Amino acid sequence: MAEAPVFLVEDDAAVRKGCEQALAIADIPVRGFADAESMLAALATMRPALVVSDIRLPGRDGLTLLRELRQFDRELPVLLVTGHGDVAMAVEAMRDGAHDFIEKPFPSERLIAAVRSALDKRALLVENRQLKEQLQAAGLSALIGETPAIQAIRQLIGTLAPTGVDILINGETGSGKEVVARAIHDASGQRGPFVAVNCSALPETVFESELFGHEAGAFTGAGKRRVGRIEHAAGGTLFLDEIESMPLALQVKLLRVLQERSLERLGSNHSIAVDCRVVAASKADLKALADAGQFRADIYYRLNVVSIDLPPLRQRRDDIPLLFAAFLHEAAQRYQRPPASWTPADLARWQAHDWPGNVRELKNVANRWALGLPDGLAGPAAAPPAAALAAQVDAAERRAIEAALQASGGNVAQAAEALQVPKKTLYDKLARHAISAERFRPA
Numbered sequence: 415m416a417e418a419p420v421f422l423v424e425d426d427a428a429v430r431k432g433c434e435q436a437l438a439i440a441d442i443p444v445r446g447f448a449d450a451e452s453m454l455a456a457l458a459t460m461r462p463a464l465v466v467s468d469i470r471l472p473g474r475d476g477l478t479l480l481r482e483l484r485q486f487d488r489e490l491p492v493l494l495v496t497g498h499g500d501v502a503m504a505v506e507a508m509r510d511g512a513h514d515f516i517e518k519p520f521p522s523e524r525l526i527a528a529v530r531s532a533l534d535k536r537a538l539l540v541e542n543r544q545l546k547e548q549l550q551a552a553g554l555s556a557l558i559g560e561t562p563a564i565q566a567i568r569q570l571i572g573t574l575a576p577t578g579v580d581i582l583i584n585g586e587t588g589s590g591k592e593v594v595a596r597a598i599h600d601a602s603g604q605r606g607p608f609v610a611v612n613c614s615a616l617p618e619t620v621f622e623s624e625l626f627g628h629e630a631g632a633f634t635g636a637g638k639r640r641v642g643r644i645e646h647a648a649g650g651t652l653f654l655d656e657i658e659s660m661p662l663a664l665q666v667k668l669l670r671v672l673q674e675r676s677l678e679r680l681g682s683n684h685s686i687a688v689d690c691r692v693v694a695a696s697k698a699d700l701k702a703l704a705d706a707g708q709f710r711a712d713i714y715y716r717l718n719v720v721s722i723d724l725p726p727l728r729q730r731r732d733d734i735p736l737l738f739a740a741f742l743h744e745a746a747q748r749y750q751r752p753p754a755s756w757t758p759a760d761l762a763r764w765q766a767h768d769w770p771g772n773v774r775e776l777k778n779v780a781n782r783w784a785l786g787l788p789d790g791l792a793g794p795a796a797a798p799p800a801a802a803l804a805a806q807v808d809a810a811e812r813r814a815i816e817a818a819l820q821a822s823g824g825n826v827a828q829a830a831e832a833l834q835v836p837k838k839t840l841y842d843k844l845a846r847h848a849i850s851a852e853r854f855r856p857a
């Protein structure tokens with residue numbers, strides 16, 4: 415789309431020509447008009463980014479024109495050009511919403527600077543409006559983001575949700591796994607509830623009865639019969655967050671839920687049919703845990719049939735402004751404050767930050783910002799010193815080998831297996847990096 419031009423209204427042909435040339439040289443598209451009428455007529459077919467107008471025009475004073483323009487579009491910035499002695503009128507115009515005024519005669523740099531500042535303001539207004547529209551379209555509770563990664567996930571959710579298939583969501587802490595799980599539930603058309611269980615938050619003993627329920631007197635202190643969370647999710651979605659923390663003993667029972675869709679409450683041998691979809695989330699590499707015997711491989715393979723990988727925020731930085739605006743809007747409403755603004759420098763700092771806590775960390779910063787507190791982030795980090803790619807790859811290889819030897823206690827065969835390379839290859843690399851496996855053997 416072509417950039418919107420600046421409309422310039424000036425009855426003095428020589429001045430008009432000079433201004434047009436100065437703006438064109440500065441790469442600012444411009445259209446000149448000799449009077450207000452022809453400019454107003456052009457508005458019917460073209461939207462300018464800014465109107466620069468002489469305050470004294472034949473047949474119409476600048477103030478009247480300003481009011482007409484503001485009725486037409488309140489966001490359209492107007493820059494007035496005044497003659498000597500028109501300052502009082504210019505001040506009144508500013509009060510009526512003019513962006514700025516410049517006094518004749520002016521050097522072309524002054525005109526260009528004033529035009530650029532007005533255009534910047536216009537761009538910010540337009541951007542804010544677009545953000546607001548996107549937020550309204552997305553709905554605040556929904557998965558926010560327009561980067562290709564999030565769009566692809568949204569599409570996947572749309573496809574998978576109605577099928578009722580179990581789903582595994584992988585992603586770092588705070589990256590939005592629960593938001594994705596809820597979006598799946600919302601798009602599924604299921605009528606039952608969304609029941610979220612954090613597998614790391616409960617002590618193992620409580621966890622079993624919490625999840626599977628128990629019969630009266632099933633164990634000391636069991637009291638009355640209790641229906642577990644899985645049964646509560648009937649007709650809906652059971653969301654198992656941090657599934658990597660589920661005790662191994664309970665994973666056996668979970669496997670039955672996943673495979674046979676049935677469970678037994680503690681203290682009962684009566685099978686109850688399970689009627690819910692399971693969505694599990696993990697921030698750990700479940701495959702690696704399964705390989706290391708810390709997670710049941712059969713559950714991993716069962717869940718991993720359909721998985722969604724949620725990238726960390728640092729890999730979808732273009733979503734930062736949109737997410738920030740959403741959280742700020744939400745916080746402003748909660749705290750009943752006008753929404754706080756931010757500068758391009760603030761945004762640059764947020765774009766440069768690595769967000770180890772992902773979207774949750776960004777949300778915390780937005781909440782602080784809404785209260786007028788500093789974000790607590792340092793300025794953009796200095797770029798690491800450049801090194802040749804080969805040297806960086808070499809260093810990374812060396813670190814990986816040393817870590818594998820450390821883990822295997824200096825056993826080269828085991829380290830080779832962990833690194834998935836033939837033993838011979840590892841011996842060659844040890845020689846090349848002058849690493850001695852001896853060094854890692856226990857004394």
Ligand SMILES: Nc1ncnc2c1ncn2[C@@H]1O[C@H](COP(=O)(O)OP(=O)(O)OP(=O)(O)O)[C@@H](O)[C@H]1O
Nearest residue numbers: 556557558559586587588589590591592593773774
């Ligand atoms: N794309 C998103 N759109 C809107 N809000 C989001 C998005 N991603 C995350 N959030 C918000 O960020 C916070 C953290 O998200 P969520 O709890 O879903 O992360 P998580 O990956 O499940 O975290 P954990 O691994 O710690 O359980 C929540 O307040 C959530 O509402």
